[in-house]
Amino acid sequence: MAKYEGGCEHIRTSSESEPIDNHTCHCSVCKRVTGQETTHVVFFNHGDLSVENDSNLNRMPFNDQNPDGPLELCVCADCGTPIMLDDKQSRIRVVVPNLMGYSEDFPSASYHAFFDAASGSEQPSDGLPSYDALRPDFVWPEGS
Ligand SMILES: [Zn+2]
Numbered sequence: 001m002a003k004y005e006g007g008c009e010h011i012r013t014s015s016e017s018e019p020i021d022n023h024t025c026h027c028s029v030c031k032r033v034t035g036q037e038t039t040h041v042v043f044f045n046h047g048d049l050s051v052e053n054d055s056n057l058n059r060m061p062f063n064d065q066n067p068d069g070p071l072e073l074c075v076c077a078d079c080g081t082p083i084m085l086d087d088k089q090s091r092i093r094v095v096v097p098n099l100m101g102y103s104e105d106f107p108s109a110s111y112h113a114f115f116d117a118a119s120g121s122e123q124p125s126d127g128l129p130s131y132d133a134l135r136p137d138f139v140w141p142e143g144s
């Protein structure tokens with residue numbers, strides 16, 4: 001078994017490598033797409049997350065208000081399970097562990113991203129740092 005593995009019964013995703021970023025996302029797109037107040041979001045290097053049977057994915061813009069954006073939400077054509085976000089620029093692949101079939105003991109987030117105090121949201125009380133974007137030292141991998 002791979003170190004990290006998820007997906008549905010039709011399409012499996014897996015990685016032998018650690019994620020390159022692991023955060024709790026407060027952005028409005030995640031809220032809208034997942035229906036969750038916050039979303040545990042994990043970035044893998046694009047080449048690290050392998051996808052079995054990826055021709056069976058339906059792809060749609062992650063942000064329906066920015067359809068030309070780089071991220072695509074990929075869902076299983078057979079059962080509708082969200083499988084991953086894929087990056088048209090091949091920099092990252094994104095997994096939401098609790099919605100995309102990953103184990104409950106997936107490593108927890110290391111910080112809060114896109115936290116906007118002005119939105120009236122309550123400041124996270126778990127002691128983790130929060131930023132109004134991704135963490136400042138995050139570096140996007142080169143696309144391919
Ligand atoms: Zn988000």
Ligand SMILES: [Zn+2]
Pocket residue numbers: 008009010011076077078079080081
């Ligand atoms: Zn499926």
